[in-house]
Amino acid sequence: xxxxxxxxxxxxxxxxxxxxxxxxxxxxxxxxxxxxxxxxxxxxxxxxxxxxxxxxxxxxxxxxxxxxxxxxxxxxxxxxxxxxxxxxxxxxxxxxxxxxxxxxxxxxxxxxxxxxxxxxxxxxxxxxxxxxxxxxxxxxxxxxxxxxxxxxxxxxxxxxxxxxxxxxxxxxxxxxxxxxxxxxxxxxxxxxxxxxxxxxxxxxxxxxxxxxxxxxxxxxxxxxxxxxxxxxxxxxxxxxxxxxxx
Ligand code: IPE
Ligand code: IPE
Ligand code: MG
Numbered sequence: 001x002x003x004x005x006x007x008x009x010x011x012x013x014x015x016x017x018x019x020x021x022x023x024x025x026x027x028x029x030x031x032x033x034x035x036x037x038x039x040x041x042x043x044x045x046x047x048x049x050x051x052x053x054x055x056x057x058x059x060x061x062x063x064x065x066x067x068x069x070x071x072x073x074x075x076x077x078x079x080x081x082x083x084x085x086x087x088x089x090x091x092x093x094x095x096x097x098x099x100x101x102x103x104x105x106x107x108x109x110x111x112x113x114x115x116x117x118x119x120x121x122x123x124x125x126x127x128x129x130x131x132x133x134x135x136x137x138x139x140x141x142x143x144x145x146x147x148x149x150x151x152x153x154x155x156x157x158x159x160x161x162x163x164x165x166x167x168x169x170x171x172x173x174x175x176x177x178x179x180x181x182x183x184x185x186x187x188x189x190x191x192x193x194x195x196x197x198x199x200x201x202x203x204x205x206x207x208x209x210x211x212x213x214x215x216x217x218x219x220x221x222x223x224x225x226x227x228x229x230x231x232x233x234x235x236x237x238x239x240x241x242x243x244x245x246x
Contacts, residue, residue, distance in 0.1 A: 014061040016233035018190040021057070022066035022212075024204055025049070027196025027220030034220075040084045045222035047092055054139055056226030058103055060233060063187050064138040068204050072112065072146030089143070090120055093127050104136025110182035111145025112153070140186060147206035154180035183208055191236045193229075195221045213239045 025046060032042030050067060057065040070085055100107055107128050114121055124143075157180050161167050167176075178184060189208040194200075197218040201209065215232045217224075 016060065016237045018062065018233055018236050019187040020064040020066065020189050021062055021191045021193065021229070021233070022068070022189055022205055022208075023053070023224075024068045024192070024194040024198075024202060025221040025224075026194060026198055026202075028222055030196060031220040031222040039081060042222055043085060043088055047088055049222050049224045050092070051096065052225045053229055054100070054105070055103075056229045057137060057139070058105070059226065060230060062137055064140060066110065066140040066142060066183075066186070066189075066205070068142045068145065068202075070111075070143050070145070071203060072144055072149050073203060086117065086120060090123060093123055097127050097130065100139065101131050101134065104134045105131060106134045106136065106138045107131045108138050108140040108186070109143055110140050110150070111143045112149055113143040115144055138186060140183075142204070145182070146203045147201075147208075148203055150182050151177075151207060153182075177207070181207060191215060191232065193217065193232050195219050195224055211241070211243050213241065 028042035028046040029039045030042070031045060032039050035041070050069075053067075054065065069089065074085070075082060097107070107130075109124055109128060113124055116124070154177055158167075158172055158176055162169050162172075183189075183205070189205060189212040192201075192205065192209050192212045193215045195217055197216070199216050205212075213236050215235055217228065217232070219228055
């Protein structure tokens with residue numbers, strides 16, 4: 001007896017319709033404080049949440065998940081906390097790269113990561129190179145990232161093309177700026193999530209968020225999981241995106 005053909009769901013677009021989701025992962029310190037634990041315990045639990053959410057992004061068929069891990073302003077924190085965060089980052093890359101690679105994830109970095117410790121820069125570049133040929137979703141980690149710094153770097157590189165005579169100032173357009181941001185080649189940002197109840201962008205993806213949908217949740221980052229991401233995508237699906245039209 002001929003079995004009824006099953007629909008091939010592998011190549012169908014996900015129902016939520018979002019290609020690129022970015023998350024401002026906030027609330028690690030408050031999560032720890034509630035438990036009378038040191039802030040580093042919150043950051044450790046935050047790394048667990050990164051693992052869960054990266055797996056969920058695969059299940060939810062996102063093309064790109066961008067995670068704000070360390071801002072260009074986070075250097076203002078006590079040196080010990082900065083060192084803890086850099087240590088966790090180093091450990092995360094060393095321990096999780098195999099799984100990322102096995103899942104076909106392409107690791108990308110946005111932000112001025114080259115200003116980090118040289119041994120960390122080497123580790124990051126090797127990890128990015130190792131996964132560059134994969135064909136799965138992109139997980140982009142924002143490290144030493146600030147949108148204003150990103151725009152300054154983009155303007156500098158366009159200005160140097162103008163002064164070299166490769167283009168005129170009047171020729172600079174939106175696409176040129178897009179192409180000189182760290183997010184060049186990533187899909188347009190659809191949904192920007194911030195956890196922990198704060199409702200600000202804290203210098204994250206200011207240009208890219210022009211028409212992104214914003215979603216704020218009180219969940220502290222270490223408590224965020226695949227279900228919370230699916231809920232955000234459900235909310236996204238109900239939004240009426242107009243892009244200035246009707
Ligand atoms: C987010 O959690 C992680 C980083 C910014 C590195 P926080 O450390 O900002 O946690 P809160 O905001 O103090 O709770
Ligand atoms: C934004 O969170 C940066 C990251 C999540 C990496 P912060 O906790 O640094 O933001 P502010 O200081 O509350 O605006
Ligand atoms: Mg915070």
